Amino acid sequence: MSKPALQVMEGGKIPLEIGSVAEVELLELLGTGGFGSVWKVKDCHTLNLYVLKIIQGIIPGSVMVERVRLEAEVSIPSEYIVPVFGLCEWDASTFLILFEYFPGTSLDNLLATTTLTSQQKKDIFHQALLGVSDAHRHNIIHRDLKPGNILVGKDGQVKIIDFGISKFKEIGLTVSRELIGTIPYMAPELLLYGSKFADARADIYSLGQILYELTMGEHFWTRQGWRELKDFADYLKRTPKPSEGIILGDFCCDFYPKADDILLRMVKISHSDRYRSIDDVLSDLDYTPEVSTPPLDLYLRYPLLIVESGSNRDARTLVNIENGGSLILGRADIAGDDSSISRRHLELTRVGESYFVRDLGSKNGTLVRGIALEADTPPVEIIHGDRIKVGDVFLRFVFLHQM
Amino acid sequence: MPPKYIVRSETNQRSNNEDSFQILPLIPASAQTPIFVLSIADGMGGYAHGEQVSREALKKVTIALFEELTIEPSLNCIDVVSPLDANKLSQALSDAIEQANAFVGRMVEINKWGKAGTTIVVAAILENTAIVTNFGDSALFHYQANQRKLTQVTEDHTVAGALLRSEMITPEMARHHEGRSQLEFYLGCPHLPQIPIYQLQLQPDDLLLLCSDGISGSLLPEQITDILAEPFGDLENMADQLIADSISAGATDNQTLILWQHQKYFFQPLAAAKTVIQGRETTKQMLSDS
Numbered sequence A: 001m002s003k004p005a006l007q008v009m010e011g012g013k014i015p016l017e018i019g020s021v022a023e024v025e026l027l028e029l030l031g032t033g034g035f036g037s038v039w040k041v042k043d044c045h046t047l048n049l050y051v052l053k054i055i056q057g058i059i060p061g062s063v064m065v066e067r068v069r070l071e072a073e074v075s076i077p078s079e080y081i082v083p084v085f086g087l088c089e090w091d092a093s094t095f096l097i098l099f100e101y102f103p104g105t106s107l108d109n110l111l112a113t114t115t116l117t118s119q120q121k122k123d124i125f126h127q128a129l130l131g132v133s134d135a136h137r138h139n140i141i142h143r144d145l146k147p148g149n150i151l152v153g154k155d156g157q158v159k160i161i162d163f164g165i166s167k168f169k170e171i172g173l174t175v176s177r178e179l180i181g182t183i184p185y186m187a188p189e190l191l192l193y194g195s196k197f198a199d200a201r202a203d204i205y206s207l208g209q210i211l212y213e214l215t216m217g218e219h220f221w222t223r224q225g226w227r228e229l230k231d232f233a234d235y236l237k238r239t240p241k242p243s244e245g246i247i248l249g250d251f252c253c254d255f256y257p258k259a260d261d262i263l264l265r266m267v268k269i270s271h272s273d274r275y276r277s278i279d280d281v282l283s284d285l286d287y288t289p290e291v292s293t294p295p296l297d298l299y300l301r302y303p304l305l306i307v308e309s310g311s312n313r314d315a316r317t318l319v320n321i322e323n324g325g326s327l328i329l330g331r332a333d334i335a336g337d338d339s340s341i342s343r344r345h346l347e348l349t350r351v352g353e354s355y356f357v358r359d360l361g362s363k364n365g366t367l368v369r370g371i372a373l374e375a376d377t378p379p380v381e382i383i384h385g386d387r388i389k390v391g392d393v394f395l396r397f398v399f400l401h402q403m
Numbered sequence B: 001m002p003p004k005y006i007v008r009s010e011t012n013q014r015s016n017n018e019d020s021f022q023i024l025p026l027i028p029a030s031a032q033t034p035i036f037v038l039s040i041a042d043g044m045g046g047y048a049h050g051e052q053v054s055r056e057a058l059k060k061v062t063i064a065l066f067e068e069l070t071i072e073p074s075l076n077c078i079d080v081v082s083p084l085d086a087n088k089l090s091q092a093l094s095d096a097i098e099q100a101n102a103f104v105g106r107m108v109e110i111n112k113w114g115k116a117g118t119t120i121v122v123a124a125i126l127e128n129t130a131i132v133t134n135f136g137d138s139a140l141f142h143y144q145a146n147q148r149k150l151t152q153v154t155e156d157h158t159v160a161g162a163l164l165r166s167e168m169i170t171p172e173m174a175r176h177h178e179g180r181s182q183l184e185f186y187l188g189c190p191h192l193p194q195i196p197i198y199q200l201q202l203q204p205d206d207l208l209l210l211c212s213d214g215i216s217g218s219l220l221p222e223q224i225t226d227i228l229a230e231p232f233g234d235l236e237n238m239a240d241q242l243i244a245d246s247i248s249a250g251a252t253d254n255q256t257l258i259l260w261q262h263q264k265y266f267f268q269p270l271a272a273a274k275t276v277i278q279g280r281e282t283t284k285q286m287l288s289d290s
């Protein structure tokens, strides 16, 4: 049976198979990008509102589609992130992603049209940090954080959009080219080496730029009179070499007393000098992190790695290691032979009841709590509930009772 | 002598052709010999918007040039229009690009096309001089026949291009860079930097190659040189070869090219002007002194 043509126009109706939503009506065009369009839509049956991203021009047969699916399907439980409701493939070159609708105004609009109080700015930034931290815990990196992707509701509630879909923007997936408008928020390593190895620290850089803009009312580049990438490149080449992507100058933040130092550590040019996690930023800003208490009967349980998305979702690998021993895992052991996993990808070790993980120089890397494990660095401890991203596969490390 | 050029525009592996091109002889008010305006635009945007944007951008550029070079100088003009020189033409081209950018920006905004825009490359040929400008990654190459030398005159306004020019990445990195097709500047973008204008001196048999990135994006400069340096090559063969070779090098995007072969320019002395006064009306007649 051939599908009807996609009615991408106001009033058009699109049959979907996404969760309980069977058909939506396109209400309003919210945006168009190089990849397709973003619509406010209504479920024809329940009348609930959603946002539908229509991604067109995907190169048919691209392996990337599966990669995108792996990432977009991870659900990040967070009050501060607009959740993906589901996604489906319309045809070989078209993908539909349904998001919950969040009535709000994007932060770039707010900054342009209203004067925010210091308390409002602080609340917005705090919630943005919490949202990004939630995502990083699941090894989802945004890679495109900017005021346009931060929605603020009437009551001040913040939700971040476009999490988990930055993969669509990687080269080679869609045929269209991108008109870039967000270079000033991009971390230097992302600019130079691309998104593949960008980790949590790239988002931390963007959030630093956003903190500056929130505080000063304009982006650092605008304040410097910089209009193009070349201006930034010239700055990076100054002697002595600058170590931060921002010069404080007259920066003065009346809602975070220690903002100066924290800002500078967020926008370090070298990512190894930057904050390693949003949680560190939060605690330096004097927010107390929530600590979840591990179950008391951990010692009665078995450690497992569980696949969190994709067609192998819920597949399990037992981490069977004697005290003092180690286990090398690779493609054949996890998630049904996924090609993004190297043959010898990571090593798990056990010391007493503690478990550690180390990347063995794999091709596509390993992320733990949003940070890419670098080869030749000491193993990182993982605890119950930690997420590990191995290549493109999302795993959760848990202790469970034997079935 | 009629001008010698060839144009090609191929959809290649895309569903539609978002490239537009134009070759327009335009007679400035001050001359009888036309300047030739060659232009290519490569549109971007959802659906078919890219196609419309590239068409409208080229139209806007040529209308603006016509207005500034032909209409304005001849309006209520009783003196001999001072001849067009390279600097005036450069200014006119720069103004035309600015107008087209504002126009495209408005068009995209009003139609809610979101992130749509177009690249542009224009060469206006005035006698033995070519005035060139571009935004985005549509390029112009100048092949100097007597030296068998190819120069890419325009810069690619891509993220990779900017990083390469600043020596932040190597040419090898640039070829595989994620930002190699992310455009920093294009027509329709909110902030254009200073408009780049290049002036080239043309010798007989020199070639100008204007093309969209479906050609220049996948061929190395040496490959283009080899094709253009073909001793017995005619323009048609060269164009075929450029298209075929870029496809075999992996180009899937739309491909448009204009290949212009410069010919000896014969200077025709400007006509003398004689003022005829009839009653209260003042007119001027151009008399050819042939």
Ligand SMILES: Nc1ncnc2c1ncn2[C@@H]1O[C@H](COP(=O)(O)OP(=O)(O)OP(=O)(O)O)[C@@H](O)[C@H]1O
Pocket (backbone or CB within 6 Å): A030, A031, A032, A033, A038, A051, A082, A099, A100, A101, A102, A103, A104, A105, A106, A148, A149, A151, A161, A162, B114
């Ligand atoms: N879940 C949502 N609820 C309400 N509005 C939304 C939602 N998602 C997106 N929007 C609105 O739609 C607009 C376009 O969305 P989005 O920014 O994702 O599009 P885009 O074209 O991909 O932009 P960019 O590439 O700059 O991120 C946003 O500015 C936002 O105001």
